[in-house]
Amino acid sequence: MGNTKTLLISVVLTGFAILLGYTYIQQREAEIERNLGETQDVLVITKNITEYSPIDEGSVNKMPIPKKFVQPNAVKDIVDIKDTVAAVPMAVGETVTTNKLLFLGVKTGLAPMVSTGKRAIAIRATSLNSVANLIKPGDRIDILAVQTIAENNVTTNKVSTVLQDVFVLSAGESVYTQPPRFVQANKGDFTCIQKKGIDNPTQFNNITIEVTPKEAQKVVALSDANLYYTLRNPNDRSNDIITSTTDREIFGIEK
Numbered sequence: 105m106g107n108t109k110t111l112l113i114s115v116v117l118t119g120f121a122i123l124l125g126y127t128y129i130q131q132r133e134a135e136i137e138r139n140l141g142e143t144q145d146v147l148v149i150t151k152n153i154t155e156y157s158p159i160d161e162g163s164v165n166k167m168p169i170p171k172k173f174v175q176p177n178a179v180k181d182i183v184d185i186k187d188t189v190a191a192v193p194m195a196v197g198e199t200v201t202t203n204k205l206l207f208l209g210v211k212t213g214l215a216p217m218v219s220t221g222k223r224a225i226a227i228r229a230t231s232l233n234s235v236a237n238l239i240k241p242g243d244r245i246d247i248l249a250v251q252t253i254a255e256n257n258v259t260t261n262k263v264s265t266v267l268q269d270v271f272v273l274s275a276g277e278s279v280y281t282q283p284p285r286f287v288q289a290n291k292g293d294f295t296c297i298q299k300k301g302i303d304n305p306t307q308f309n310n311i312t313i314e315v316t317p318k319e320a321q322k323v324v325a326l327s328d329a330n331l332y333y334t335l336r337n338p339n340d341r342s343n344d345i346i347t348s349t350t351d352r353e354i355f356g357i358e359k
Contacts, residue, residue: 142170142171143168143169143170143171144168144169144170144171144174144178144180145166145167145168145169145180146166146167146169146174146175146178146179146180146199146200147164147165147166147167147178147179147180147181147182147185147199147200148164148165148166148167148197148198148199148200149163149164149194149195149196149197149198149199149200150162150163150164150165150196151163151196152193152194152195152196153190153193153194153195154190154193155190155191155192155193156189156190156206156215156216157189157190158188158189158216159185159188159189159190159200159205160185160186161182164182164185164200166182169199174199175199175201176201177201177202177203178199178200178201179200179201179202179205185200185205187207188205188206188207189205189206189216190204190205190206191203191204191205191206192204214273214274214279214312217273217279218273218314219314221316222314222315222316223314223315223316223317223320224273224312224313224314225312225313225315225320225323225324226310226311226312226313227247227310227311227312227313227323227331228309228310228331229275229308229309229310229311229333230309231307233330233331233332233333234275234308234311234333235333235334235335237275237307237308238335239272239275239311239333239335240272240275240278241272241273241274241275241278241279242271242272242338243272243335243336243338244269244270244271244272244335244336244338244340244341245270245272245313245333245334245335245336246265246267246268246269246270246333246334246336247265247266247267247268247270247313247323247331247332247333248263248264248265248266248331248332248333248334249263249264249266249326249329249330249331249332250262250263250329250330250331250332251264251329251330260350260351260352261350261351262348262349262350263348263349263350264348264349265346266322266326267315267319267322267323268342268343268344268346269336269340269341269342269343270313270314270315270319271313271314272311272312272313272314273312273313273314274311274312275308275311275312276307276308276309276310276311277308278308311333
């Protein structure tokens with residue numbers, strides 16, 4: 105009976121000690137919270153990021169930080185990192201700030217903008233074959249090839265549509281990007297380092313297109329042919345069956 109009473113007293117005292125400890129911890133947490141003030145959710149890196157690597161939902165997480173410790177230009181919303189890459193390497197636990205981000209563009213190179221399974225390849229362009237240099241990054245084009253064929257002492261100019269609905273990644277140094285977003289910071293508006301900039305038509309002597317590996321081989325095989333590019337409506341994604349045309353057919357000469 106005495107042992108049971110002693111055990112009961114021990115349990116009560118232990119419980120009381122735990123309650124006192126819990127109450128103390130709660131009081132300390134409340135005191136610390138009062139001292140630190142309100143918190144603000146910011147984006148924090150969840151895995152090590154190398155320079156020019158994409159920043160997306162899988163590499164960041166929202167974390168509450170006392171407002172007095174939030175860095176200037178800290179990014180607070182996932183939407184504000186869309187279409188960005190790291191301007192510098194970032195480590196796990198590091199706060200994402202706008203001065204560490206680049207919007208896709210010349211500084212980031214083309215690689216982050218090439219779709220998985222596709223390739224980027226440059227083709228020559230002039231004002232004559234590229235719609236008077238009005239082709240812009242983000243446009244879609246068809247590629248026509250003109251070759252002169254000599255057969256049985258007869259020369260024929262043959263035109264073929266070799267590729268359709270081809271995406272243009274760049275025209276000269278103008279690179280396809282998404283419009284930059286503004287990130288609201290503590291004071292004023294801040295933007296990421298790299299902005300999209302294609303304000304005025306510019307002259308260029310090449311365009312870079314996105315193709316499949318097989319289509320890239322076709323482009324290389326046509327390196328000696330005269331190429332022409334026709335501009336498509338961006339909503340027209342059709343691929344038609346287009347037969348080749350020769351100058352002999354146009355002028356009604358025997359095929």
